[in-house]
Amino acid sequence: MSKLIDDPDPGIRRNPENSTPEKPMKVVEVDLGNESRVVQISRFISYQDSWKFFNYLDQNIPWTRPTVRVFGRSHLQPRDTCYVASEGLAQLVYSGYQPHAYSWDEFPPLKEILDMVHEAIPGSSFNSLLLNRYKGGSDYVGWHADDEKLYGPTPQIASLSFGCERDFLLKKKPSKSAQVKSAERCEGERPSKRAKKLNGSDQHYTFVLKHGSLLVMSGYTQRDWLHSVPKRAKADSTRINLTFRHIV
Numbered sequence: 001m002s003k004l005i006d007d008p009d010p011g012i013r014r015n016p017e018n019s020t021p022e023k024p025m026k027v028v029e030v031d032l033g034n035e036s037r038v039v040q041i042s043r044f045i046s047y048q049d050s051w052k053f054f055n056y057l058d059q060n061i062p063w064t065r066p067t068v069r070v071f072g073r074s075h076l077q078p079r080d081t082c083y084v085a086s087e088g089l090a091q092l093v094y095s096g097y098q099p100h101a102y103s104w105d106e107f108p109p110l111k112e113i114l115d116m117v118h119e120a121i122p123g124s125s126f127n128s129l130l131l132n133r134y135k136g137g138s139d140y141v142g143w144h145a146d147d148e149k150l151y152g153p154t155p156q157i158a159s160l161s162f163g164c165e166r167d168f169l170l171k172k173k174p175s176k177s178a179q180v181k182s183a184e185r186c187e188g189e190r191p192s193k194r195a196k197k198l199n200g201s202d203q204h205y206t207f208v209l210k211h212g213s214l215l216v217m218s219g220y221t222q223r224d225w226l227h228s229v230p231k232r233a234k235a236d237s238t239r240i241n242l243t244f245r246h247i248v
């Protein structure tokens with residue numbers, strides 16, 4: 001079951017310019033256990049500014065929809081993407097795809113957003129950004145962890161959302177020992193039931209990614225948890241997502 005603590009995280013600084021009395025920021029912190037944490041800030045960027053950024057990004061980012069390889073099979077990535085990174089960093093490669101790294105200087109509003117994110121998260125120093133554009137409810141990102149070695153053992157990832165609201169799901173990775181124990185327990189059971197028990201983890205959370213909201217994953221979230229933005233038939237407009245990362 002979800003444990004939501006509606007208690008502002010003292011480690012996250014509010015931006016006074018955006019905290020209007022009508023629409024204050026709301027901070028929700030979820031302690032996932034074992035030093036994994038998620039913090040969500042609703043209305044991190046005001047409604048109007050968020051639409052300005054949305055329109056800028058929709059029109060000015062050189063979006064591509066690459067072919068990627070997942071489980072040995074090539075397919076079109078089910079969302080548009082772009083990558084921005086500081087110079088001299090290790091190259092990002094995921095699902096057999098190496099995105100071209102654009103410079104921050106080419107997109108001044110991204111630098112503006114980066115400054116706001118740095119100000120909100122004390123001690124953060126993001127140097128790369130993966131952008132996603134979901135053109136409707138059939139665009140998605142499947143279960144994964146951003147656990148590439150270049151992010152180090154405890155990456156902090158700050159994810160900003162603009163446009164259409166989508167669900168963000170988190171589920172615990174089954175631990176190796178749990179898989180072995182579970183396999184022993186399931187011996188003799190029907191294959192369908194067995195598969196469900198082996199793959200399934202009963203720990204999961206759902207966050208609604210609202211226009212202008214910031215979600216920060218920290219600690220061991222990438223090592224111990226998987227996340228996804230699943231297809232949603234009712235999501236009928238575009239969503240743009242920025243995920244800020246630090247390459248060590």
Ligand SMILES: O=C(O)CCC(=O)C(=O)O
Nearest residue numbers: 130132141146229241243
């Ligand atoms: O769109 C999102 O909110 C998540 C994107 C994501 O998980 C990723 O780019 O790694």
Ligand SMILES: [Fe+2]
Nearest residue numbers: 144145146227
């Ligand atoms: Fe991710």
